[in-house]
Amino acid sequence: MRHTLNLWRQELGEVPESVWRQTELDVLILADNGLTALPPDIGRLHRLKTLDLGHNALTSVPEQLGKLTELSDCLYLHDNQLSRLPDSLGNLTRLRYLNVGENRLTTLPETMGGMSGLIEFRAQHNRLTALPDAIGQLRSLRELWLRGNAIEHLPSSAAKLHELRHLDLRENSLTEVPESLAGLPRLRQIDLRSNDLGQLPDWLDLMPSLEKLDLRWNEVDPSLPLLSKLERRGCVVLT
Numbered sequence: 001m002r003h004t005l006n007l008w009r010q011e012l013g014e015v016p017e018s019v020w021r022q023t024e025l026d027v028l029i030l031a032d033n034g035l036t037a038l039p040p041d042i043g044r045l046h047r048l049k050t051l052d053l054g055h056n057a058l059t060s061v062p063e064q065l066g067k068l069t070e071l072s073d074c075l076y077l078h079d080n081q082l083s084r085l086p087d088s089l090g091n092l093t094r095l096r097y098l099n100v101g102e103n104r105l106t107t108l109p110e111t112m113g114g115m116s117g118l119i120e121f122r123a124q125h126n127r128l129t130a131l132p133d134a135i136g137q138l139r140s141l142r143e144l145w146l147r148g149n150a151i152e153h154l155p156s157s158a159a160k161l162h163e164l165r166h167l168d169l170r171e172n173s174l175t176e177v178p179e180s181l182a183g184l185p186r187l188r189q190i191d192l193r194s195n196d197l198g199q200l201p202d203w204l205d206l207m208p209s210l211e212k213l214d215l216r217w218n219e220v221d222p223s224l225p226l227l228s229k230l231e232r233r234g235c236v237v238l239t
Helices: 017-021 042-045 063-067 087-091 110-116 133-137 156-160 202-206 225-232
Strands: 005-006 026-028 050-052 074-076 097-099 120-122 143-145 167-169 188-191 213-215 235-238
Touching: 017 042, 042 063, 087 110, 110 133, 120 202, 133 156, 202 225, 225 235
Parallel strands: 005 026, 026 050, 050 074, 074 097, 097 120, 120 143, 143 167, 167 188, 188 213, 213 235
Antiparallel strands: none
């Protein structure tokens, strides 16, 4: 039986001290409470599997977050005012779903490469210009959502993301399709809308699992023979 405490939208302003004494909790929902700070006491809840801190006004989260090594389901930090993430995040090796979207992040910690259980990572609508090299260590990652940043390229280590199925790079600053995607065997959908693309690499036609390629709102010539080849093999191409 799971122990859940749901305090969603209770206008708390700050977390009641009594919460930190409930060390048996598996699920803690503190979303949409106007929280501006999270105390180090969060580290006491060492049995948590899901933690929802979305839709608040947090400017930081403490390093003690990394003590929650039983987090295996979801960590929601989206829609806050975070400018950085703690290095201790890399201790969450069992976490499967992480959402840090709609914040003010300019970088991601290299330590996140330790999050080997991560299946879905969302960092949309931040201020990222690049990803850490450690992203390639997320060997279980299936979905990567990066819409609405200022990313100019992906690190070469992204070529190790062999489980990746869905990649959202919409509304970034890419001038070319990242070459590190070329050998990804399971990548099915790539969203490249609203970037600065002008040319396409021939290796796109060699991607074995590609089912959908969205190139709208770029400067790509829709009559390119490569696009016709992709469509003939069953890939949906949008230009």
